Amino acid sequence: MARYVKSPDREWLKKRLMGAGICIIAVFAVLLMRLIYLQIIKGEEYRRLSENNCIRLKSIKASRGLIYDRNGKLLVDNRPSFNLKIVTEDTGSVKSTVEKVSRLIDVPKKSLLSGIEKNGTRAFYKPVVLKNNISRDQVAIIEAHKFDLPGIIIDVEPRRHYIYEKSCAHLLGYLGEINKKELQSGRHPDVYSGDSIGRYGVEKKFEKLLHGKRGGRQVEVDADGRIIKVLDTVDPEPGMNLSLTVDLELQQVAESMLENKSGAVVAVDPSNGEVLAMASYPAFDQNDFIGGISGKKWRKLMDDPNKPMTNKAIQGEYPPASTYKIVSTIAALEEDIVDKNTQFFCPGHYRYGNRTYRCWKKWGHGDVDIIKAIERSCDVFFYHVGEKAGVDVLAEYAKGCGLGRKTGIVLDDERSGLVPTTDWKENRFGVPWQGGENLSIAIGQGYNLVTPLQMAMLASAVGNGGVLYKPRVLKHVTDGRDKVVKKGDPEINGGIPAGERTMEVLKKGLLKVVQGSRGTARGIQIKGAPIAGKTGTAQVFSIKDREILDTENLDYFLKDHAWFVCYAPAKDPVIAVSVLVEHGEHGSSTAAPIAKAVVKKCLEKRNLLKAEDE
């Protein structure tokens, strides 16, 4: 039986502690030997390496992912940029070296020094940028005088390049240098100060995929900071490549048609919600933003009354005008306010209370049924509908059609538009709803606001039989080895609240708008492929919030907005388009031709025109 040791037995304790003591002696002997080895035996060598911090870590920027259109056409790539940098610790006198550089490449000293001054606190031996993107000639001059310029280095780094100037500007977005706050937020773990991150559009939303992972190089340098030996390299991982759903050719057609106008074009594929084109005009040149946009250019963009920095396709909210008759038609038929045989007489005006509401056609449309009312965009017919349905019922249908809420496209700052109700007006203005306003709502005037994208999705849903897709811009993501790592799959936002018979009537009416002999858009018929659509001419109600209004432009800013939404071919559509031209006056004459050009290009590309010709 073992004996418990209550108070320590001296001899026993001594033995135990001796063991521990021997361990300590052994470990300390090893540590001392190691120190002797490092500091005395190898000391000379390490001292040499430490002089001037011979072994340095150079980071290698990862090249940002490329962006393609749906057909594999390159939209955004990276070009080598020669960046002139200085390692201040390696330069004897920063001032004299910079002076020499300034003289050699003929760049004012002040602009070169600004980079050094900006970097108040920084890591030692970290190169500071003197000038980004110097020319090849300047590179040659610097290289030739390399030995006079200690501490000066030229780094070749990828620089973002947008191949088609101003094309897809709002969709693709642009880059900007990361700021201090973002660096500290910890949301960009692999981004260092001086790096660029996406600031707008796809570049911003898919920053994580595009950015890649930086690599680095362990190098030995000489006293002037020149690399003698590369000890080790970890290659950077390039960012993922994105393929967008956009078709560059359609996009370019849309953009060229918008030239000298202000407005937006959205084209989507009705079978899955893929955005085929998204143009907003005027646009900006994304290449201006690389390396920081100049103050002058920025001010010019901000001061432009046509707001080039706004993506009008998703941020522009406009009264839908007659395009809203799509919603009114669905409401009228579904609520049994009218059937396809109901006729109203249009004398060119409609009396409600003691007010007269005008039809756009002064002398009236005569007897119209619902199909004719759509074809000719008869306001009086829809005044009847509005009066009977009331704003709240119309609002139910408008919401069902995807209006008044965001479509959920991945881009930032999408607007939701506005679908007014009686409650909304009470809350907003504290005034009760007036019966007469029901009439205006039914023809898309009044408080209603929609974005061009919402209308494109609605047209697409009507075309495909009622499915409201969520608009998508990303087709797939591939890694460096062209392996698809992520795919965009169709997502459904809802369905149009309309039965088959309602849809049939609506589609017939929309078809007549273009194909009918008295359709408001009969001017855009394409041989071989019927288009179904709806025009709209939206009155500009308030000009109060327009900040810049000189007298010369006053007339322009009072002009109506022109709308056209359509899908084609009318049966089994492959494209749905929504066009809005600010102050374009007439939907039929300004907006419809733009839609026609886009539709035609699309049908041509898919060989859908020839097939029907034969």
Place this chain on the structure above:
Amino acid sequence: MFDRRLAESFDWGLLLLMILIGSIGLAVLYSAVTAGDAEGVRLLFKKQVIWMCGGLVLICVCLLVDYKYFEKSSLIIYLVCIACLAGVLIWGKNVGGSTRWLSLGPFTVQPSEIMKIALIFILAAVYAGVVTENGLGFGKLVKPALLCVVPFFLIVRQPDLGTALLLLLIAGSMTLFVKVERKVFFSCTGAAFAAVPAVWFLLKEYQKSRILTFLHPGGDPLGAGYHIIQSKIAIGSGQLYGKGFLKGTQNTLSFLPEQHTDFIVSVLAEEWGFAGCFVLIVLYFLMLFWGLNISYCCRDMFGSILAFGITAMIFWQIFINMGMVMGLMPVVGVPLPLVSYGGSSVITNMVGFGILLNISMRKHIAA
């Protein structure tokens, strides 16, 4: 309770050693942080001085209470610490990918550091009751093993591999100190080796890479491999007498990101050379033997084991930290006692010294 004999037998030698090492630490830290330009970095020095003053106050507090009192309350201390560790996992503050800190008003504490002391206490209390001349068998080791495993896994979850490992090493040393049966020793050693592959799967990716980097430094030239190389260059370039105070060139925050905490020895070695390192190592050596001597002179089993445990804690920190900085061991975040920057580390170690002083000055009082 506090009679004159206590004051007379106060252990001035240990206090002197502690102050000497602490002063070296502050001087090196001053040099390390002066190299960094940022105001925030300079603030570190001031903070460290404040921590050390706080530590001195805590030492005084430690002296007031007879250590034997803690034999009874060690279980409560232990349970409170376990609760804190569990609390960290639930409400902890996340810094740099791991959750180690608990916010208590304006202070943040690192319960895993306090856990070291708590574990030493409870193991000392448990072992003091069961020590036999022939060594402990399996049956007597179940309880200590459980006491050790619970905090270990809580700390691994944070994750803080360095501290968790330290906990095991301290507990292992204390167990060997009180002696285990031969068959227990061999079977445990065997089991430990067998467990290596299993542990490998439990490690986080960065921990695996650190171990791989240690075995093959070329594998991660931009990360840990670079740190080890820079650390070796810094140490080696100090040569015999060093480059002089504040004259270190490797001594910049960009080369060794943790040089004011875990890599502080490289700054000492570069600026003070082998001579400086030798002095520090000798001081540490004296300090450890002083600790063993306190253990030897103590009249009761609890005090002896307690003093040994504290000494073991200091020893393992020195060994792991220096071994790492000199490229003898993988890069694990273990600070150097009294030298590395860090409030929790300073406080824990100084409380440890407080306990040693406490045991030492009560050695003449019968148990």
